[in-house]
Amino acid sequence: MSEQNAHKTSPRNVPLWQQLQQVAQVVQQVQAGSSTATALEQVPAGLRPGVQALVYQVLRGLGIGRWLREQLVPKKPAPLLDALLTSALVLAWRAQPEQCGGHAEGYTGFTLVNQAVEAAKRHPRLKHQGGLVNAVLRRFLREQEELEVVYRAQSPQRDPELLNLPRWWWQRLQQDYGVQAGDIVHQALQPAPLTLRVNVRHLSARDYLEQHLRPAGIEGILNGAHGVTLAQACPVQQLPGFAEGWISVQDAAAQLAAPLLLEALPQGNNLRVLDACAAPGGKTAHLLELADHAVTALDVDPVRCQRIHDNLQRLGLQATVLAADAGAPASWWDGQPFDAILLDAPCTASGIVRRHPDVPWLRxxxxxxxxxxxxxxxLEALWPLLVPGGHLLYCTCSIFKQEGEEQIAGFLQRHADAVARAAPGHLLPKHHNKDAGLGENGTLGTGTASASLVDHDGFFYALLAKQP
Ligand SMILES: C[S@@+](CC[C@H](N)C(=O)[O-])C[C@H]1O[C@@H](n2cnc3c(N)ncnc32)[C@H](O)[C@@H]1O
Incomplete structure (x- = not known):
């Protein structure tokens, strides 16, 4: 279920207090180190979409929520009570002065407080805390203006949103991007839209938008060479051609990988291409949609390798899928060099906070x-596998320079036979309709490949050529 529409599919008759109980449960687990996706699995299926939408809203305001809870209840309460209070405070803060925007739309601060009190009273483990929840939240409603003044005064640049990420994260963004850091946080705290990659083996992105989506009453915009971003998210299974393999869900920045690598290769078919960290197979599939090469898709996680198989099957594509450690080629490599390697390396995921607002709090x-x-x-293990004259595309969905620009600068220093070709470098998250003017950044970037993207996550790309 996409985030944008999640609340709309919630049964309208589910009272807010019942959802807040589940929200507190999930937020407690995230605060203890579990991912939101894992924690949501324990929420009854019928409540899950609405609860997810509220949880995401809480996570995007968690810095404020924690600070408010500390002001109002200085002694840390037990984890579940802490999570309920913090969640209710974020949602009520967002609701000020009268109405809550976003996913909890339609609820006033007073309703939220009443429902949070009800959530406590009706919860077997919180029922004796109803009085405390009531006292704390009503004090918040009385004092919220004064609290905001204090919070704003101690926030970086007097902008309360900037502490809705852990302080070390904010400091790293400042260190890497200076005055741009504030814009990056604002972009990262916005929910991401649903972006599709259209399989050009079937039809173009424009034809899909104009001949299939619009006639079905679904609005969207072209986003990059193969992307369509929907105005309103919806379950992908309901979109035209999903079962037939016409479309896949993939952010527009991630859609740059396959064209960037393929454009560097000589004309022809059946080149040996390695996708070294391939699961769940988004970029593998895009490579295969665009060209007829012999692709080996590797991932260290056998369970995630099954997802590569499933995705390729739906799209009608074929690759050799191997479950192995890309860093230990002796265990899987047949000794034949690759013409091209895609290394979409494991990273902090600091570029995809729009879609995964729990990431900063889990890292x-x-x-x-x-x-x-x-x-x-x-990088060191895979470079020797590349044929002289071949290309390696290194990417991460991180915007931290240590995982991008600095990583590649170090590699280039160590390898005299490596040359950096034109590539976007660090792409900063960019929200459609926002004119913050964020774009490419960094000395390795050229920006041309990303020029047609209207909305995308943060990413890093470096294209390395191996000197013959
Ligand atoms: C960013 S994800 C890849 C996403 C994928 N390229 C796509 O577009 O769908 C990183 C992947 O690297 C895998 N991975 C982590 N360490 C690895 C290793 N040593 N060898 C191979 N795969 C690894 C993880 O299991 C994870 O699936």
Whole structure:
């Protein structure tokens, strides 16, 4: 279920207090280190879409929520009560002065507070805390203006949104991007739209939009060479041609990978292409939609390899799928060099916070150097597998420079036979209809490939040619 429409499919007769109980449960688990997706699996299916929408809204305001809870209840409550109070405070804060926007639309701050109190009273583990929840939230309603003044005064640039990410994250963005950091946070805290990749083996993105979506009453815009971004998200299974393999869900920045690599290759078919970190197979499939090459799709996780199979099957495409560690080629490589390698390396995912607002709260500061070391290990292990004259496209869905620009600068220093070709470098998240003017950034970037993107996540691309 996409986020945008999730609340609309919730049964209207589910009272808010019941949803808030589930929200508190999920937020408690995320605060304890679980991903939102895993925590949502325990929510009854009928409640899940609406609960997900509220949870995402809470996560996008978690910095404010935690601060408010600390002001109002300085001694940290037990985890579930803490999660209920924090969630209710975020939603009520967002509702000010009278009405809550976004996914909790239609609820006033007073309704939210009443329903949060009800959620506590009717919960077996919180029923004795109803009085406390009532007192805390009503005090918030009385004091919210003063609280906002204090919070704003101590926020970087007096902008409360900037602390809706962990402080170390904000500091890293400032270190990497200086004055642009604030814009990046604002873009990252917006919900992402649903973007489709159209399979050009069947039809063009324009034909799909004009001949299939619009006649069905579904509005969208072209986004990049093969992308369509929908005005309103909906379940993809309901879209024309999904079962037939016409479309896949893929952010527009991720759709740059396959064309960037293929455009660097000589004309012809059946070149040996390695997709080294391939699951669930989005970029593998795009490569195969665009060209007839012999693609090996590798992933260390056998369960995720099954998803590559499933995706290729739906799209009617074929690759050799291997479950193996790309960093240990001795265990899987047949000794024949590859003409091209795509390394979509594991990373912090700092570029896709729009879609996964739990990411900043699950990551720890020390993950950045650890993942950078893993990326370096993969680059070093794969470079010898590339034929002289071949190309390696390195990408991550991170905007942290240690995982992008700095990673590649170090690689180029260590490898005299590697040359950086034109590639977008760091792409910063960009929301359609926002004129913040964010675009490419970084010394390695050229920006041409991304010029036609109207909305996309943050990403990094570097294209390396191996000197013959
Ligand atoms: C960013 S995701 C790849 C997304 C994929 N390229 C797509 O477009 O659908 C990174 C993947 O790297 C895999 N991975 C992590 N370490 C790996 C390793 N040492 N060897 C191979 N795959 C690895 C993870 O299991 C994960 O599926």
């Amino acid at each position: 720890r500061e020390q993950d950045v150097p650890q993942l950078a070391a893993q990326q370096q290990r993969l």
